[in-house]
Amino acid sequence: MKLLRLVCLSALGLLGIAAAADLRIGLIGLDTSHVIAFTSLINDTTHASHVPGGKVVAAFKGGSPDIESSWSRVEDYTKQLEEKYGVKIVDSIEALCAEVDVVMLESVDGRPHLEQVKPVLRARKPVFIDKPVAGSLRDAIEIYRLARQHQVPCFSSSSLRYYPGLVELKKADVGVVKGAVSTGPCHIEPHHPDLFWYGIHPVEALYAVLGTGCETVVRTATPDTDVVTGVWKDGKVGTLIGIREAAAPYRVTLFGTKAVVDQKPGGDYAPLVREVMKFFQTGVAPVPAEETIELFAFMEAADESKREGGRPVRVADVLRQHGGQ
Numbered sequence: 001m002k003l004l005r006l007v008c009l010s011a012l013g014l015l016g017i018a019a020a021a022d023l024r025i026g027l028i029g030l031d032t033s034h035v036i037a038f039t040s041l042i043n044d045t046t047h048a049s050h051v052p053g054g055k056v057v058a059a060f061k062g063g064s065p066d067i068e069s070s071w072s073r074v075e076d077y078t079k080q081l082e083e084k085y086g087v088k089i090v091d092s093i094e095a096l097c098a099e100v101d102v103v104m105l106e107s108v109d110g111r112p113h114l115e116q117v118k119p120v121l122r123a124r125k126p127v128f129i130d131k132p133v134a135g136s137l138r139d140a141i142e143i144y145r146l147a148r149q150h151q152v153p154c155f156s157s158s159s160l161r162y163y164p165g166l167v168e169l170k171k172a173d174v175g176v177v178k179g180a181v182s183t184g185p186c187h188i189e190p191h192h193p194d195l196f197w198y199g200i201h202p203v204e205a206l207y208a209v210l211g212t213g214c215e216t217v218v219r220t221a222t223p224d225t226d227v228v229t230g231v232w233k234d235g236k237v238g239t240l241i242g243i244r245e246a247a248a249p250y251r252v253t254l255f256g257t258k259a260v261v262d263q264k265p266g267g268d269y270a271p272l273v274r275e276v277m278k279f280f281q282t283g284v285a286p287v288p289a290e291e292t293i294e295l296f297a298f299m300e301a302a303d304e305s306k307r308e309g310g311r312p313v314r315v316a317d318v319l320r321q322h323g324g325q
Contacts, residue, residue: 029107174256186242
């Protein structure tokens with residue numbers, strides 16, 4: 001059995017990716033409900049939406065002492081992972097990498113992601129980085145630069161990108177797409193740029209239907225609402241409506257020359273976890289680094305527009321200012 005495992009590892013390349021049924025998955029950051037939800041989908045073979053292909057076997061706690069919603073949840077989630085799913089808790093990321101084939105970086109706080117992912121990339125372990133990919137645009141750019149340097153597959157996404165209603169919307173025959181409006185909650189966490197915390201979800205949905213190519217961004221902000229409008233190079237207009245103190249269902253409306261179509265409601269984590277497992281098995285990222293970096297530049301440009309009283313901000317300028325090309 002050990003010899004067979006070594007043969008499978010060798011056959012799947014220098015990155016040491018195991019055969020699909022043998023994937024050993026490690027978690028970094030036990031301060032988000034995602035670690036329980038994802039582990040349940042992967043490890044519980046009786047789950048109605050079970051995702052086969054691997055098993056979560058080890059985890060590193062992490063946690064941020066200055067974010068209450070982080071440090072207050074670590075011990076409970078750690079206990080659940082140990083007692084219910086038999087996950088081994090290790091005391092360093094280096095130790096984690098020695099135990100696993102692939103990594104899910106789950107820390108709810110984006111700020112430590114760059115330092116947390118460095119040993120993973122040095123160990124050449126394919127890595128999924130949960131949202132936000134980083135706590136700043138500069139760090140996001142650096143993470144993907146390091147992934148290229150070490151030739152390690154790396155991918156990040158919000159679960160909204162794979163909600164059935166959004167996947168169906170992308171296939172709708174609306175003719176030539178002229179624009180979209182994406183709505184959702186936009187709660188702010190003071191250690192992150194405004195949209196990075198929860199605004200990233202509707203921004204990701206906006207990019208899922210429009211793709212890259214945003215040139216300028218304008219933001220109107222009030223204490224309860226953000227409206228961010230981007231103009232794409234081909235004339236498409238994408239608008240984010242972020243809501244903090246009112247009902248805010250995730251919803252995208254797509255505008256085309258033939259029809260206007262609304263996203264159907266509903267969705268959960270299972271489609272995202274299936275995409276992550278497929279990514280681990282193939283080494284092919286379903287969301288290009290360039291798209292993730294641009295949508296973070298969109299959010300950073302929105303912050304800059306707010307600081308400057310609603311002035312239009314060029315996405316290309318923001319990228320250059322933060323270390324991009």
